[in-house]
Amino acid sequence: MPLTSLAFIGAGGFLSPGGASGCLTVLTYHRVLPQADPLQPPDQIDAASFDGHMTAARSCFNVLPLPDALDMLEQGKLPRRALSITFDDGYEDNHSVALPILRRHRLPATFFICTGYLGNGLMFNDVVTEAIRRAQGPHLDLSWLGLGMRPVSNIAEKQGLSKELVQFVKYLPLAQRQATCDRLWEACAGQNARPPLMMVPEQVKDLAAHGMAIGGHTHTHPILTKIGLDEAREDIVRNRQALRDITGSTPSLFAYPNGRPNTDYTREHRDLVKEAGYRAAVSTAWGVATRESDIFQLPRFAPWNVSPTRLTLQLLKNAHKGRQAVSA
Ligand SMILES: [Zn+2]
Structure with a gap:
C-alpha cells in the first residue's frame, strides 16, 4: 500500500472516527461519462476519474452499503472512515460504465432513480445541454427567452450558454420548463431524436x-417547493410504486431532487417522504451524517472531477468540518 494511503488511514481514524461519535461520508455522483465531455458541468466525472475515486475510496475508507451504514449510524456502531456511494437520477452510464467499475472494486452503491425518465426520457438539464451541443453557429436566437442573440461557434461559448440556460429553466414552473426545453430542442436540433441517456427499467432491475x-x-x-403539496405527495408515491414494480421490492431510501434544504424542499416535504414509508432520506447539503443528523435530511458530499489524492484530502476535511446538523 502506498505511504500516502497509510498516512490518510492514520489521519482518517482521527478525523473520521467510528462508534458513538462516528460519522458517515455519503458521496453523490450523477453521470459517469465514458469519456470526458467539456459541455458537462464539473461534477460529472468520466470513467477513468471514477475508477481513481473508487481506488481511493477502497484503500482509505470503509465503504458500506448505505442501508447498512444507516443501521450502524443509528446504533452507534459505524467503523472509522465510514463511506457510502450514491448516484442520483438514473443515467444509463450508471449501468454501462459505473457498475462494471464498482464490481471490479467490489464496492456497493445506492442508485436514486427518477422513474418518469426511464427509457426514452431526457431530464431538462440534458435537453438543454444536448440541444446546445447541436446548435449551429455562429449565433443562436434566444430573443424568445429575453436572452437575445447568443454566440455558439465554439465549445467554450456553448459551455457557458448551456450552464446559464440550465440555471434559467431549472426553477420555471414544470409546464413552462417543458415547453421551453421543447422549443429550445427544436431551435437547435429540429426533428432529430433526443439521445437516450437514461436507463431502461431492466437496467435498474439489473443493478438491484x-x-x-x-x-x-x-x-x-x-x-x-415549486409544486403543490398534493402534487408532491403524488409524485413521491408514484415513484416509489414504480420502483417496486421494477425491482420487486419497495425502496427504503429517498433523495430530494436538487436537494437543498429550505430551497428545493422544506420540512413539509420531509414529512411527506416519511409518510410515504421511507426510512431515511438524503439532501445535497454539504457535510457528514452523525447521530445528531435528521435521518430524513442526511447531508452528502459531491466530489468534482478531482484526483484521488485530492478527493481523499477533501473527504477527510469534510468528515472533520462537516458535522453540522441540517434542518428544514
Ligand atoms: Zn436529481
Whole structure:
C-alpha cells in the first residue's frame, strides 16, 4: 500500500472516527461519462476519474452499503472512515460504465432513480445541454427567452450558454420548463431524436440483481417547493410504486431532487417522504451524517472531477468540518 494511503488511514481514524461519535461520508455522483465531455458541468466525472475515486475510496475508507451504514449510524456502531456511494437520477452510464467499475472494486452503491425518465426520457438539464451541443453557429436566437442573440461557434461559448440556460429553466414552473426545453430542442436540433441517456427499467432491475440498493428520487424530478403539496405527495408515491414494480421490492431510501434544504424542499416535504414509508432520506447539503443528523435530511458530499489524492484530502476535511446538523 502506498505511504500516502497509510498516512490518510492514520489521519482518517482521527478525523473520521467510528462508534458513538462516528460519522458517515455519503458521496453523490450523477453521470459517469465514458469519456470526458467539456459541455458537462464539473461534477460529472468520466470513467477513468471514477475508477481513481473508487481506488481511493477502497484503500482509505470503509465503504458500506448505505442501508447498512444507516443501521450502524443509528446504533452507534459505524467503523472509522465510514463511506457510502450514491448516484442520483438514473443515467444509463450508471449501468454501462459505473457498475462494471464498482464490481471490479467490489464496492456497493445506492442508485436514486427518477422513474418518469426511464427509457426514452431526457431530464431538462440534458435537453438543454444536448440541444446546445447541436446548435449551429455562429449565433443562436434566444430573443424568445429575453436572452437575445447568443454566440455558439465554439465549445467554450456553448459551455457557458448551456450552464446559464440550465440555471434559467431549472426553477420555471414544470409546464413552462417543458415547453421551453421543447422549443429550445427544436431551435437547435429540429426533428432529430433526443439521445437516450437514461436507463431502461431492466437496467435498474439489473443493478438491484447485482446487490446495489435502489432508492426513490420522485417520478418527474420537480423542485418540490415549486409544486403543490398534493402534487408532491403524488409524485413521491408514484415513484416509489414504480420502483417496486421494477425491482420487486419497495425502496427504503429517498433523495430530494436538487436537494437543498429550505430551497428545493422544506420540512413539509420531509414529512411527506416519511409518510410515504421511507426510512431515511438524503439532501445535497454539504457535510457528514452523525447521530445528531435528521435521518430524513442526511447531508452528502459531491466530489468534482478531482484526483484521488485530492478527493481523499477533501473527504477527510469534510468528515472533520462537516458535522453540522441540517434542518428544514
Ligand atoms: Zn436529481
